[in-house]
Amino acid sequence: MTQQEAPVRKITVACDVNGYPAEFLAAPHQSLLEALREAMGLTGTKEGCNDGNCGACTVALDGRIVDSCLVLAAEADGKRVDTIEGMAPPNGLHPLQQAFLEEAALQCGICTPGFLVAAKALLEREPEPDEHRIRLWLAGNLCRCTGYDKIVRAVQRASSEMSKPAPAGGA
Amino acid sequence: MTTTTDRPAQQFNVVGTRPIRHDGVDKVLGRAQYGADLKLPGLIHGAVLRSPHAHAVIKRVDAAKAAAAHGVFAVITGEDMPVSASELLDMGEEVTDLRWMSERIMARGKAVYKGHPVAAVAAVDQNAALEALKLIEVDYEPLPAVISLEDAMAPGAVVIHDDLVGDHLGEKARGTNVAEHTRIEFGDPDAAFEQAAHVLERTYTISRAHQGYIEPHSATAFWSPDGKLAVWTTTQAPFGVRSNLAQVLKLPVSAVKVTPMEIGGGFGGKIQLYLEPLAAVLSKKAARPVKMVMDRKSVFDATGPGPGGQVTVKMGVDANGAIVAATADIRYMAGAYPGSSISAASVGVFACYKVPNLRIDAYDVVINMSKTAAYRAPGTPQAAFASESLVSELCERIGMSPMDFHLLNAAEEGDRRPDGPIFPRVGNKACMEAIRDSAHFQSALQREGPDGKLRGRGMASGFWNGIGNRSSVTINVNDDGVVSLVEGNPDIGGTRATIAMQAAEILGLPAEDVHPAVVDTDAIGYNDLTAGSRTTYASGQAAIEAARLVVEEMKKRMALVWETDPENVEFENGVFRNKVAPDQRFAFKQAAGKLGQTGGPVAKTGSVNVRGSGGGSFAAHLVDVEVDPETGKTQVIRYTAAQDAGKAVHPSYVEGQFQGGAAQGVGWALNEEYYTDEDGVMLNSSFLDYRMPTALDLPMLDTIIVETPNANHPFGVRGIGETSIVPPAPAVANAIADAIGARLYQTPMNPARVMEALAAKRNGANGR
Numbered sequence: 001m002t003q004q005e006a007p008v009r010k011i012t013v014a015c016d017v018n019g020y021p022a023e024f025l026a027a028p029h030q031s032l033l034e035a036l037r038e039a040m041g042l043t044g045t046k047e048g049c050n051d052g053n054c055g056a057c058t059v060a061l062d063g064r065i066v067d068s069c070l071v072l073a074a075e076a077d078g079k080r081v082d083t084i085e086g087m088a089p090p091n092g093l094h095p096l097q098q099a100f101l102e103e104a105a106l107q108c109g110i111c112t113p114g115f116l117v118a119a120k121a122l123l124e125r126e127p128e129p130d131e132h133r134i135r136l137w138l139a140g141n142l143c144r145c146t147g148y149d150k151i152v153r154a155v156q157r158a159s160s161e162m163s164k165p166a167p168a169g170g171a
Numbered sequence: 172m173t174t175t176t177d178r179p180a181q182q183f184n185v186v187g188t189r190p191i192r193h194d195g196v197d198k199v200l201g202r203a204q205y206g207a208d209l210k211l212p213g214l215i216h217g218a219v220l221r222s223p224h225a226h227a228v229i230k231r232v233d234a235a236k237a238a239a240a241h242g243v244f245a246v247i248t249g250e251d252m253p254v255s256a257s258e259l260l261d262m263g264e265e266v267t268d269l270r271w272m273s274e275r276i277m278a279r280g281k282a283v284y285k286g287h288p289v290a291a292v293a294a295v296d297q298n299a300a301l302e303a304l305k306l307i308e309v310d311y312e313p314l315p316a317v318i319s320l321e322d323a324m325a326p327g328a329v330v331i332h333d334d335l336v337g338d339h340l341g342e343k344a345r346g347t348n349v350a351e352h353t354r355i356e357f358g359d360p361d362a363a364f365e366q367a368a369h370v371l372e373r374t375y376t377i378s379r380a381h382q383g384y385i386e387p388h389s390a391t392a393f394w395s396p397d398g399k400l401a402v403w404t405t406t407q408a409p410f411g412v413r414s415n416l417a418q419v420l421k422l423p424v425s426a427v428k429v430t431p432m433e434i435g436g437g438f439g440g441k442i443q444l445y446l447e448p449l450a451a452v453l454s455k456k457a458a459r460p461v462k463m464v465m466d467r468k469s470v471f472d473a474t475g476p477g478p479g480g481q482v483t484v485k486m487g488v489d490a491n492g493a494i495v496a497a498t499a500d501i502r503y504m505a506g507a508y509p510g511s512s513i514s515a516a517s518v519g520v521f522a523c524y525k526v527p528n529l530r531i532d533a534y535d536v537v538i539n540m541s542k543t544a545a546y547r548a549p550g551t552p553q554a555a556f557a558s559e560s561l562v563s564e565l566c567e568r569i570g571m572s573p574m575d576f577h578l579l580n581a582a583e584e585g586d587r588r589p590d591g592p593i594f595p596r597v598g599n600k601a602c603m604e605a606i607r608d609s610a611h612f613q614s615a616l617q618r619e620g621p622d623g624k625l626r627g628r629g630m631a632s633g634f635w636n637g638i639g640n641r642s643s644v645t646i647n648v649n650d651d652g653v654v655s656l657v658e659g660n661p662d663i664g665g666t667r668a669t670i671a672m673q674a675a676e677i678l679g680l681p682a683e684d685v686h687p688a689v690v691d692t693d694a695i696g697y698n699d700l701t702a703g704s705r706t707t708y709a710s711g712q713a714a715i716e717a718a719r720l721v722v723e724e725m726k727k728r729m730a731l732v733w734e735t736d737p738e739n740v741e742f743e744n745g746v747f748r749n750k751v752a753p754d755q756r757f758a759f760k761q762a763a764g765k766l767g768q769t770g771g772p773v774a775k776t777g778s779v780n781v782r783g784s785g786g787g788s789f790a791a792h793l794v795d796v797e798v799d800p801e802t803g804k805t806q807v808i809r810y811t812a813a814q815d816a817g818k819a820v821h822p823s824y825v826e827g828q829f830q831g832g833a834a835q836g837v838g839w840a841l842n843e844e845y846y847t848d849e850d851g852v853m854l855n856s857s858f859l860d861y862r863m864p865t866a867l868d869l870p871m872l873d874t875i876i877v878e879t880p881n882a883n884h885p886f887g888v889r890g891i892g893e894t895s896i897v898p899p900a901p902a903v904a905n906a907i908a909d910a911i912g913a914r915l916y917q918t919p920m921n922p923a924r925v926m927e928a929l930a931a932k933r934n935g936a937n938g939r
Binding site: 027029034037038041042043044045046047048049050051053054056083084085087088093097100101102103104106107108109110111112113116131134135136138139140141142143144145146147148149150151152 | 189191192194195196198199200201202203204205207208210296297298382383384385386387433434435436437438464466467663664665821823824826827830831833834835857858859863864865866867869871872
C-alpha cells in the first residue's frame with residue numbers, strides 16, 4: 001500500500017439534517033446517499049440500485065422527495081434534508097410508521113424507509129389521497145415482498161388517522 | 172380477507188391473532204441493521220472485477236499496478252483461492268458440487284458467464300477499490316457463448332465444461348452440456364393417449380427471471396490471525412454459509428462464525444455463496460475487516476435468477492373430462508454450472524391432478540450465463556405455466572369449465588403424487604371450492620373495458636411441498652416472566668413473530684412477552700436455512716418443543732414451592748396449579764419470579780429434525796385482466812388468491828406471502844425476462860429495464876386463507892411461503908386468452924407478444 005496524497009480535494013458541505021445542523025466533507029463525485037450513510041452514519045436510507053429506479057434511498061430535500069443516489073452530496077449545501085431517522089416524534093412513531101406496523105405493510109423491510117418518506121410527503125400535500133393517487137405517488141418505490149396491497153392500506157389508514165380532529169386538550 | 176376452515180375445534184389464544192411484529196419498530200425507524208449498514212473498527216472496502224465476456228479463456232491477469240495504487244490493501248485473483256475436488260453438497264433447496272461452487276465464486280483460467288469474478292481488491296474506501304479495479308490487466312480470448320437450449324443441446328455444440336460428466340438416465344455422458352436427464356414414469360401413457368377422447372400437446376417457453384430482492388448482496392469478513400473467520404452477511408442460510416465457507420476455504424467448520432444481518436429479501440437467491448469467500452481471502456491478505464456490497468448490475472449479471480427454458484406438455488382426457496394420461500418434457504437452462512431445480516419441476520408440473528398414466532422427462536442444461544438459484548417454489552412456476560395453460564386450452568376444446576375440470580381431477584388424500592409419495596390430507600379441492608365461492612368468481616366480468624380494451628378472466632392452481640429439517644430454538648425465562656427466544660433463522664417476512672407466537676401459545680403468554688432474537692452461528696444450535704417454506708413450520712416446532720421443556724421444568728419448580736410431587740402440578744392457560752390444593756396457583760409471571768429460589772435459571776432448547784415435508788400447500792388463483800388491443804399492454808384489474816395454510820399463525824403475514832408471490836408471478840407473466848445480445852451479455856440489467864411490478868401495475872390482491880390442518884404439526888401449520896408464485900403466470904395467460912381470443916405460449920406476455928398474437932389471430936393462425 002502506498003500513502004500518497006489523495007487525488008481529489010473534498011468539499012465542505014453544511015446543511016440541515018432532520019432539523020439539526022450537519023457539516024461534512026464530500027468528494028466531488030459523492031452522492032447524498034453515500035454521504036448520509038458513510039459520513040453521517042444515517043444508514044436508515046437504503047441503497048437498492050444506485051441509479052434512481054428503486055426508491056429505497058428516498059429522502060426529502062427542501063421538502064421535495066428525491067432519490068438521494070441521484071443527488072450529489074455537494075448539492076445539499078445550504079439545504080434541508082429529511083430522512084427516515086427524523087420521521088418519528090420523540091418517544092413515539094409517526095402515524096405512517098404505526099400504520100405500517102398495524103397493517104403488516106413490510107416483510108423484509110428494506111424498502112420501508114423509502115416508502116415511509118415518500119408517503120409522508122404525499123400526505124403532507126394531499127391529506128386524503130384515493131387509492132389510485134397513492135399507487136401513482138408510490139410507483140417510484142419498488143417493493144418485492146408485499147405486492148403493495150398492505151402498503152396502500154397502511155397509507156390509507158394513516159391518512160384517516162391524521163385527518164381525525166386532534167383530541168380536546170391539545171396534542 | 173377471508174379464512175375458511177374445516178378444523179375440529181382446537182382453541183388458540185395467540186396463534187391466529189395479528190400482533191405487531193417484534194422487529195417492526197426497528198424497521199420503520201430505519202434502525203434495523205442490514206448487511207451494508209455494518210461498521211467495524213478498521214473496516215476497509217472491497218470490489219470485484221468481473222468478466223465482460225460470457226465465455227472466454229483468461230490468458231493473463233496482472234494485478235501489480237492495482238496492488239501498488241493509492242489506498243489499496245490487497246488484491247486477489249483466482250490463484251489466491253483454494254482448489255476443490257468434486258464433492259456433492261446438500262444446500263437445502265438444491266444440491267451443488269463443491270468444485271463447481273469454488274469455480275463459480277472466482278474464475279481460474281476460464282470465465283464461463285458474464286460477470287464471473289476474475290479479481291478483487293480491498294482498499295481504504297469504496298471509490299479507491301473501484302479505481303484500483305481499472306488498473307488490473309486481463310487478457311481474454313473470447314469463445315463462442317452458448318446461451319440457448321438449441322445451442323447447448325445441438326449435436327456438435329460448444330461444450331462449456333470439458334470435464335462435465337452428465338447423468339443421462341443413469342448413463343454417464345461426456346462432451347455434453349446436458350448435466351442431467353431424469354425420467355419419472357408409471358402406467359402406460361402412450362397406450363392411454365391412444366384410448367383418450369381428447370389429447371392436446373403444446374410447447375411453452377419461459378423466461379429467466381430474477382428474484383429481484385431490493386437489497387443487493389453484501390458480506391463483511393474478518394480473518395483473524397488466530398485462524399478464526401468471522402463473517403457478517405445478508406443470507407437466508409447462515410449455517411449453510413458457514414459450511415460452504417469451511418468447504419471452499421478448507422477450514423474446520425467451527426473456525427467460522429457467521430452473523431446473519433437483517434436481510435432485504437431473498438426468495439431463494441440468498442443461499443449460495445457470492446461475496447463471502449472473496450471478502451474472507453481479502454481480509455486475510457489485508458489483515459483488516461473487509462466489507463463488500465454488490466451493485467445492482469452485478470446482482471443481475473452474476474447472481475442466480477430462476478431458470479428459463481422450454482416445457483412441452485401433453486394431456487389426454489376421457490369423454491367426461493377425466494385425465495387418462497399426461498407427459499412432460501422439461502428443459503431448463505441452469506446457467507454456467509449444473510443445478511436448475513428440474514426435480515422440483517418434475518414434482519410440480521402435474522401435482523395438482525390425479526394422473527393414472529404419466530411420464531416426465533427433465534433436462535438440466537448448462538449455458539454461458541450466471542448459475543441459476545432457487546427462486547420461490549424453484550422450477551415450479553415455469554412447469555405450471557405449461558401445464559395450467561394446457562389445461563385451460565384443453566377445457567376450451569372440450570367445452571368444460573376449468574373450475575369443473577379442476578374439481579373433477581384434483582389430487583386429494585390417497586392419490587399418488589407424480590414422483591411417488593401418496594398425498595396426505597391436503598387442501599387442493601378446498602382451495603378451488605374457496606375460489607368458486609368467492610365474490611370474485613361469483614361476479615360477472617364486464618367484458619368490455621374503457622376505450623376498446625378487452626377483458627378476460629383466468630384461473631390456475633399450484634402446489635409446493637416445502638421442507639422440514641433441522642431447527643434449534645432456546646428459550647430463557649426472565650424473572651419478570653418475559654421470555655427471550657433465541658433462534659437461527661434470518662427473518663425475511665415476519666418469522667420472528669410467527670415463531671415467537673407458537674412458543675407464546677404453549678407458555679400461555681401474549682406474543683409481546685416472548686422476545687425473539689436471531690443470533691450468530693456460535694450462539695444457537697444448528698438451523699437449516701430460511702427457505703423451503705420451512706421456517707414457521709419447522710423452527711416453530713423447535714419453539715414449541717423448547718416451550719414444553721420450560722413448562723415441564725417450571726412444574727418441577729412449583730412442586731418444590733408447594734412441597735408436592737411434580738405430577739400434581741398442572742399448567743393450563745398460562746397458570747400453574749396444584750391439583751391436590753386447588754387454591755395454590757401461580758400465573759406464569761409469578762412462577763417465573765420464583766425460579767431463583769428453586770434451583771436457578773430456566774433455559775431450555777428445543778432441537779428438532781422435522782421429517783417429511785411442510786405438509787404440502789395447494790393454491791388456486793383467479794385473475795381478471797384488461798388488454799389494450801392498440802398497444803398490447805395488459806393490466807391486472809382484479810386478483811384473488813386462495814391457499815391452504817393448514818393453520819395461519821399470523822394471518823397478516825400469511826396474506827402477505829400470498830400477495831407477494833402473486834405479484835412476483837404477475838411480473839414474470841407480463842414483463843420480466845433477461846434480454847441478452849448474441850454473446851450472452853444482459854442488456855437490461857437495471858430496475859429501469861428489468862421491469863418489476865410497481866404499485867401502479869397491480870390492484871388490491873384479495874386473499875382467502877384455507878385451513879386444512881397438517882397432521883405433522885401440533886397446531887396444523889403448513890409451510891406457505893412459496894406456492895403463491897406458481898399459479899399467477901398461467902392464470903394471467905388464461906385470462907389474456909379469454910380477453911383477446913388468442914393464446915400466448917411464452918413469458919413474458921409483454922405488449923409486443925400480445926400484438927403478435929393478435930396479428931396472428933387476424934391472419935387466421937389462431938395465435939400459434
